[in-house]
Amino acid sequence: MNKPTAPPVCVDLQHVSLRYVSSGREVHALEDVSLSIGQGEFVAVAGPSGCGKTTILKLVAGLLPPTQGRVLIDGHPVSGPQKNVGMAFQNPILLPWRTALQNVLLPLEVVQPHRGQFRSQRRAYEERAHSLLHTVGLDGFADKPPYELSGGMQQRVSLCRALIHEPEILLLDEPFAALDAFTREELWSVLQALWTERRCTVILVTHDLREAVFLATRVHIMSKRPGRLIHETLIDLPRPRALEDTFKPEFVDYVHSIYGRIGQVRA
Amino acid sequence: MNDALSKRFRTLLPPLITIVLFLLIWEVGCLVLGIDEFVLPRPTATLAAYQKWQSAIWPNAWQTLFTTLVGFGLAILLGVGLGMLIGYSALLYSALYPLLIGFNSVPKAALVPVFVIWFGIGTMPAILIAFLIAFFPIAVNVATGVATVEPEMRDVLRSLGASGFDLFRKVGFPRAMPYFFASLKVAITLSFVGSVIAELGASNRGIGNMMVIASSRFEVPLVFAGLMVVAVMGIVLYAIFALLERRMVAWAYRGGT
Ligand SMILES: Nc1ncnc2c1ncn2[C@@H]1O[C@H](COP(=O)(O)OP(=O)(O)OP(=O)(O)O)[C@@H](O)[C@H]1O
Ligand SMILES: [Mg+2]
Numbered sequence: 001m002n003k004p005t006a007p008p009v010c011v012d013l014q015h016v017s018l019r020y021v022s023s024g025r026e027v028h029a030l031e032d033v034s035l036s037i038g039q040g041e042f043v044a045v046a047g048p049s050g051c052g053k054t055t056i057l058k059l060v061a062g063l064l065p066p067t068q069g070r071v072l073i074d075g076h077p078v079s080g081p082q083k084n085v086g087m088a089f090q091n092p093i094l095l096p097w098r099t100a101l102q103n104v105l106l107p108l109e110v111v112q113p114h115r116g117q118f119r120s121q122r123r124a125y126e127e128r129a130h131s132l133l134h135t136v137g138l139d140g141f142a143d144k145p146p147y148e149l150s151g152g153m154q155q156r157v158s159l160c161r162a163l164i165h166e167p168e169i170l171l172l173d174e175p176f177a178a179l180d181a182f183t184r185e186e187l188w189s190v191l192q193a194l195w196t197e198r199r200c201t202v203i204l205v206t207h208d209l210r211e212a213v214f215l216a217t218r219v220h221i222m223s224k225r226p227g228r229l230i231h232e233t234l235i236d237l238p239r240p241r242a243l244e245d246t247f248k249p250e251f252v253d254y255v256h257s258i259y260g261r262i263g264q265v266r267a
Numbered sequence: 268m269n270d271a272l273s274k275r276f277r278t279l280l281p282p283l284i285t286i287v288l289f290l291l292i293w294e295v296g297c298l299v300l301g302i303d304e305f306v307l308p309r310p311t312a313t314l315a316a317y318q319k320w321q322s323a324i325w326p327n328a329w330q331t332l333f334t335t336l337v338g339f340g341l342a343i344l345l346g347v348g349l350g351m352l353i354g355y356s357a358l359l360y361s362a363l364y365p366l367l368i369g370f371n372s373v374p375k376a377a378l379v380p381v382f383v384i385w386f387g388i389g390t391m392p393a394i395l396i397a398f399l400i401a402f403f404p405i406a407v408n409v410a411t412g413v414a415t416v417e418p419e420m421r422d423v424l425r426s427l428g429a430s431g432f433d434l435f436r437k438v439g440f441p442r443a444m445p446y447f448f449a450s451l452k453v454a455i456t457l458s459f460v461g462s463v464i465a466e467l468g469a470s471n472r473g474i475g476n477m478m479v480i481a482s483s484r485f486e487v488p489l490v491f492a493g494l495m496v497v498a499v500m501g502i503v504l505y506a507i508f509a510l511l512e513r514r515m516v517a518w519a520y521r522g523g524t
Contacts, residue, residue: 063425
């Protein structure tokens with residue numbers, strides 16, 4: 001077996017520490033976090049509440065500067081908001097006065113170079129949005145306002161919005177945490193399909209270890225605050241992964257061993 | 268068609284019944300207790316006075332409506348402008364809010380004599396009071412709508428390189444619309460009250476002025492006819508703006524139903 005050459009590094013956190021200062025009080029959120037993610041990798045991060053998972057995503061998106069250390073994307077230090085990043089959160093935060101399609105198009109109205117050509121290219125962009133909505137199984141819902149969509153459908157729209165400008169990096173902050181188990185697992189498959197198709201680099205924050213093992217190439221466990229990356233597991237399972245696979249012993253073993261690590265964090 | 272009509276009728280029925288009952292109790296109560304017309308005229312007496320004085324009432328009512336709408340229009344212009352500014356900038360908010368609260372805490376009726384000194388008796392004090400009274404709720408509501416953009420939405424757009432103005436245009440402003448229209452229907456009735464209050468002491472026209480003259484002549488039924496006209500116009504104005512609200516920001520209502 002010849003080992004495939006490692007992909008170029010996309011996201012690179014080097015000895016990053018972060019302290020929040022708010023109203024005079026200092027919160028030490030991250031301590032010496034080093035994490036390097038290759039292009040097209042899918043990294044899941046789990047850890048206790050308040051350990052700084054969301055903070056890591058904000059650092060990568062360039063919404064926060066690190067207190068110490070460096071954040072690099074494609075070898076360039078991050079010095080401000082990163083346009084080639086797409087984000088989705090636990091709450092889909094769709095704009096209620098826009099239809100699903102218009103919500104998906106929102107990033108293109110804001111980000112350059114699409115912004116400048118939004119009017120002239122509108123047709124093409126709508127085509128693109130329609131095909132994304134098709135991929136996530138929302139055919140025929142493009143013109144519905146968010147309040148006529150279920151929670152799962154709204155989250156699908158939110159994923160489309162995160163991907164419409166074809167970002168290189170996708171940052172997901174507990175995107176499925178508010179959904180019921182069935183919808184959640186359905187969306188795992190949707191996300192896997194999107195990732196397989198686009199091969200963007202994904203960082204997924206989650207509390208669900210099955211979700212992490214199902215989707216990720218690599219799972220990181222964080223310590224309590226101040227957050228550090230304390231354990232890393234490579235998930236060597238064949239793809240595409242099917243929901244039935246989650247009952248196979250290899251899969252369950254991964255979940256168990258990671259679960260054991262979390263137990264150590266809590267202790 | 269017919270269904271929609273009967274539905275509208277059914278929603279209108281309860282308030283109509285309440286109003287009719289209210290008038291009935293008033294009428295019968297006055298009769299049974301033998302209350303004098305100089306103290307509290309019965310609804311029928313009020314109606315009679317209305318019919319008798321119609322030609323005097325309506326020009327005054329239009330005058331009041333005019334001052335109300337001019338003051339209200341000014342309040343919308345400046346209220347929306349200022350609301351956007353303080354909703355958009357946290358600095359402006361903290362700088363201006365205390366002063367705004369201060370202005371709003373001054374009883375508007377107490378300003379009438381001041382305006383009379385500045386502008387004399389006439390239309391101006393009524394317009395200004397109508398403006399001042401409506402300005403604050405509009406500004407505060409618009410500011411709230413603009414300022415309460417979800418932090419996640421802010422992050423999504425900021426990471427895409429959106430400026431503060433982009434955020435305002437794409438999210439803050441449309442978000443503020445339901446707040447704005449909700450404030451309008453409250454503010455229009457406040458404006459109307461403001462106009463009438465100003466006319467009581469500082470005008471030679473308008474329904475407020477008419478009531479002062481009527482009461483000085485002990486034409487108590489006419490005073491009440493004036494009050495009734497004010498009340499009816501208030502309801503109509505409120506209804507117009509409530510309807511407008513439903514039309515303009517339907518999305519804000521569908522969510523809950
Ligand atoms: N803007 C801020 N100002 C001050 N402190 C903050 C700020 N944002 C986050 N923190 C603090 O930093 C720590 C890490 O926050 P973060 O949101 O990254 O946690 P998290 O791991 O995402 O938690 P959860 O799993 O609950 O979402 C927390 O203790 C939080 O209170
Ligand atoms: Mg978080």
